[in-house]
């Protein structure tokens with residue numbers, strides 16, 4: 348059976364108990380549904396000229412009247428982001444690649460720093476100075492644990508590969 | 520100009536960036552005078568918001584002085600000092616005309632489910648934020664409000680987000696006279712929500728967190744009861760017990776995606792990103808509100824899915840309301856409250872640092888060091 352559009356007012360009893368005060372969003376907004384809006388598609392008169400690549404949600408027909416222009420997609424992370432925007436906000440295929448792209452771009456960011464002759468000061472970027480100042484014991488314990496685990500893992504993996512068992516998956 | 524620069528999860532720095540430019544005739548450029556770090560920034564800082572691009576400038580809480588305006592800007596002029604609401608709103612679309620300034624349809628191209636927010640990833644529109652010396656403010660005829668004569672900049676900057684969000688949390692909770700209100704989260708937002716719950720006639724206000732210093736602060740600032748969930752066997756049973764086994768009339772989630780307290784939620788939501796953040800507080804909220812009660816969500820979650828007991832929402836007949844605060848809608852009333860001494864926003868500020876120390880500021884706020892509640896940066 349095909350879907351039919353009917354005028355709801357034709358339905359017996361339509362709206363007889365309607366109570367506008369019983370709106371869970373009241374008083375958060377001046378209640379107006381799309382049908383009541385004389386100009387529901389209204390847009391600002393001036394549209395921002397598009398001079399950078401803008402990825403657009405396929406759940407809307409156009410680029411918004413105003414938009415942010417920071418960091419257009421570039422490189423491998425950009426390719427992944429462009430692919431993600433083929434899918435709607437309703438899909439994991441949209442969001443998961445975006446998270447992957449975010450991580451890829453972290454590596455791109457470090458490479459970019461190095462290309463520009465800058466070695467990122469990760470200790471400072473992570474704000475470890477304040478951990479050292481206000482949270483020393485926990486911070487030192489955490490760093491020591493990470494160092495121990497890393498050293499342990501390196502030793503474990505290298506001894507494994509010595510025995511040529513590297514194809515076996517490690518069990519933790 | 521000096522600006523905050525995101526490099527990856529838990530890595531930020533201050534660097535020189537190009538000055539912002541007018542891109543649309545309704546744009547203004549402001550010289551930032553005060554800017555804050557918010558709990559919402561922690562979702563970005565931790566790398567949990569999809570499409571957070573390396574090189575972005577964060578910051579959605581800022582006040583500044585107008586230094587340049589586009590050809591269509593009539594409501595503010597060079598030299599004006601303005602409060603800039605954290606949401607970017609056109610004022611003309613179907614949603615803005617209903618007062619839903621946090622849900623504008625003409626400022627975010629990347630996602631339809633989210634309005635645009637300054638410095639809040641491309642999922643929120645890809646705008647640079649205000650943790651910088653200068654910022655581009657679109658729709659300058661709509662959002663910005665001139666800072667009233669005599670108002671402290673520290674009060675003004677908290678009117679961009681914390682005060683309206685806390686207030687709207689209480690408003691959405693539909694508090695009726697005498698209601699028992701439970702607030703999860705004693706960060707700036709939860710503390711403000713607890714304070715505002717009284718303005719709507721609450722009969723009892725209870726705040727829950729795991730940081731003793733914040734609970735202590737909330738007792739004083741918000742006149743509420745405060746309890747540490749780490750000392751509870753089960754927070755839901757605890758709330759049932761102290762509410763005559765009925766549950767609270769309304770519960771506010773002022774925690775959001777960074778919630779602690781449940782290992783399974785933390786691992787799947789914050790470490791593996793299999794959920795849109797950890798939904799521990801929301802889970803507790805649904806289970807500790809009374810039947811027929813209201814859960815008001817201002818804690819922010821990502822755009823994918825979360826594990827919450829939706830069956831209980833049905834079986835208990837609950838109403839759930841949530842939104843990004845509609846700052847512009849609430850400002851006139853809240854400015855009055857501040858001017859009349861009913862709300863004291865700057866009382867929340869514990870740290871003032873220069874923008875150059877942004878990395879330390881983020882770490883301190885994120886790790887809750889040095890009894891930090893709210894950090895203001897001065898560019």
Ligand SMILES: NC(=O)c1ccc[n+]([C@@H]2O[C@H](COP(=O)([O-])OP(=O)(O)OC[C@H]3O[C@@H](n4cnc5c(N)ncnc54)[C@H](O)[C@@H]3O)[C@@H](O)[C@H]2O)c1
Nearest residue numbers: 558559704706707708728774775778779780818819843844
């Ligand atoms: N809807 C909006 O418009 C809006 C605006 C601003 C902020 N927010 C959101 O509000 C939330 C709080 O912001 P904030 O600035 O106060 O952040 P914050 O990080 O300072 O505060 C969060 C508090 O929650 C506590 N907490 C963690 N797990 C908890 C649990 N299971 N139960 C109770 N408390 C728990 C933390 O210890 C912390 O004190 C964030 O999610 C933020 O994104 C929403």
Ligand SMILES: [Zn+2]
Nearest residue numbers: 557559580680
């Ligand atoms: Zn904020």
Ligand SMILES: [Zn+2]
Nearest residue numbers: 609612615623
């Ligand atoms: Zn709008």
